[in-house]
Amino acid sequence: MKFVSTRGKAPAVCASEAIMQGLAPDGGLYVPQSFPPLTHLAIHEISSYPELAFEVLAPFFEDDPLREDLAEICMDAFNFPVPLVTLREQETVLELFHGPTAAFKDFGARFLAACMERMLAKQQRRLTILVATSGDTGGAVAAAFANRKGIDVKVLYPKGRVSGRQQQQLTCWGGNIQAYEVDGSFDDCQKMVKEAFMDKDISLQWGLSSANSINLGRLLPQSVYYVFASHLYNQAFGKKPTIIIPSGNVGNSCAAFWALTMGAPIERIVLSVNENRTIPDFLSSGTYQPRDSVQTLANAMDVGAPSNMERLFHLYPDTDTLARMLTAYSVDDPTIEATIKEVYGGLGYILCPHTATGERVRRDYFAGQPTIVVSTAHPAKFEQVVEPLIGTTIEVPENLAKLLDKNASFKAIGTDYKDLFN
Numbered sequence: 409m410k411f412v413s414t415r416g417k418a419p420a421v422c423a424s425e426a427i428m429q430g431l432a433p434d435g436g437l438y439v440p441q442s443f444p445p446l447t448h449l450a451i452h453e454i455s456s457y458p459e460l461a462f463e464v465l466a467p468f469f470e471d472d473p474l475r476e477d478l479a480e481i482c483m484d485a486f487n488f489p490v491p492l493v494t495l496r497e498q499e500t501v502l503e504l505f506h507g508p509t510a511a512f513k514d515f516g517a518r519f520l521a522a523c524m525e526r527m528l529a530k531q532q533r534r535l536t537i538l539v540a541t542s543g544d545t546g547g548a549v550a551a552a553f554a555n556r557k558g559i560d561v562k563v564l565y566p567k568g569r570v571s572g573r574q575q576q577q578l579t580c581w582g583g584n585i586q587a588y589e590v591d592g593s594f595d596d597c598q599k600m601v602k603e604a605f606m607d608k609d610i611s612l613q614w615g616l617s618s619a620n621s622i623n624l625g626r627l628l629p630q631s632v633y634y635v636f637a638s639h640l641y642n643q644a645f646g647k648k649p650t651i652i653i654p655s656g657n658v659g660n661s662c663a664a665f666w667a668l669t670m671g672a673p674i675e676r677i678v679l680s681v682n683e684n685r686t687i688p689d690f691l692s693s694g695t696y697q698p699r700d701s702v703q704t705l706a707n708a709m710d711v712g713a714p715s716n717m718e719r720l721f722h723l724y725p726d727t728d729t730l731a732r733m734l735t736a737y738s739v740d741d742p743t744i745e746a747t748i749k750e751v752y753g754g755l756g757y758i759l760c761p762h763t764a765t766g767e768r769v770r771r772d773y774f775a776g777q778p779t780i781v782v783s784t785a786h787p788a789k790f791e792q793v794v795e796p797l798i799g800t801t802i803e804v805p806e807n808l809a810k811l812l813d814k815n816a817s818f819k820a821i822g823t824d825y826k827d828l829f830n
Contacts, residue, residue: 427625428620485518508545510786513548516715517624519551528558540597564597580814587818600825621659630663648675654762655679656709658716679736680765707760739765
């Protein structure tokens with residue numbers, strides 16, 4: 409199994425090489441040369457989520473230096489529940505917030521950290537991880553890489569655009585984790601990371617790699633929970649679900665398309681976005697036009713130039729095919745607030761602002777149909793938004809409470825990537 413760049417001007421590499429590099433040398437993103445079908449998967453015989461992850465991911469690591477470690481990596485990374493919760497008949501929620509930082513990013517970040525630590529030990533070298541975050545990625549990466557041997561992490565987040573609890577998760581680590589508050593947007597943070605990678609002197613001197621969803625090691629494990637959830641749904645209801653995914657940088661959604669391509673029993677994939685309308689506008693106009701991000705209540709989705717669209721364009725190079733495969737709806741802030749109130753009032757279920765975009769899309773366009781809404785973060789991370797709407801205090805889960813008690817520190821910088829290395 410080899411992985412190639414979306415831009416086609418870099419040599420094919422194995423999984424561990426793609427994971428360690430992050431970005432391909434030509435500036436593209438690594439994607440599988442082909443997708444192994446899931447026909448080998450005896451889903452009824454699999455007893456645990458880590459075992460399923462191993463079975464789904466093993467073909468991607470054939471003849472790879474990490475192949476012998478893969479089962480242990482999956483046990484290390486996926487040691488928390490992945491429940492599929494039924495809200496109403498045929499309408500379910502896939503709760504991906506039961507990991508250490510209460511967000512779906514824990515899946516990819518923990519898998520990536522476990523892979524990298526083992527590869528660095530084999531290679532006897534050090535690595536510096538750069539990660540830009542619009543809210544949840546940085547906290548998940550920091551938690552996953554904290555105290556890992558051979559790895560330093562630099563986390564960039566936009567000043568004033570993450571929630572208080574998100575910022576605490578980004579800045580409470582110390583040790584091998586350094587947090588940077590950037591006086592700009594998430595897109596500025598992402599641009600700084602890419603500029604640092606393209607600076608050959610800095611990249612070589614610091615041994616740079618990425619833990620954003622541009623890294624293959626984030627997306628491969630995320631495809632697993634779509635295989636898992638769609639099979640679980642299929643067993644429970646006898647139907648293929650439409651999966652509705654709150655989307656920002658489109659890595660999570662891209663992983664779902666990879667699962668679909670492998671043969672997971674998925675009827676359709678739908679993206680819910682906030683007021684950053686780049687994707688819905690592309691689907692309505694036929695012209696893909698990235699733009700500056702807009703600040704919203706669903707801040708982890710505040711992305712105007714989603715990096716992983718490059719992977720979707722590679723998967724579906726014909727624009728008409730992509731437009732047929734991709735569906736996306738935009739949900740504004742007042743509607744997010746109204747949905748949180750409506751769902752809590754009717755069902756007693758508490759949504760975070762991101763998950764609320766998915767639930768709104770379900771209620772407006774897929775009500776009563778076989779559906780899974782992907783819940784990307786625990787609502788306790790956004791208590792300042794959610795608690796006034798539902799009129800009650802959200803219980804903080806134990807995994808999140810541990811992080812809120814720690815001391816925090818960060819460095820304030822502008823938008824010059826060289827400031828990261830002073």
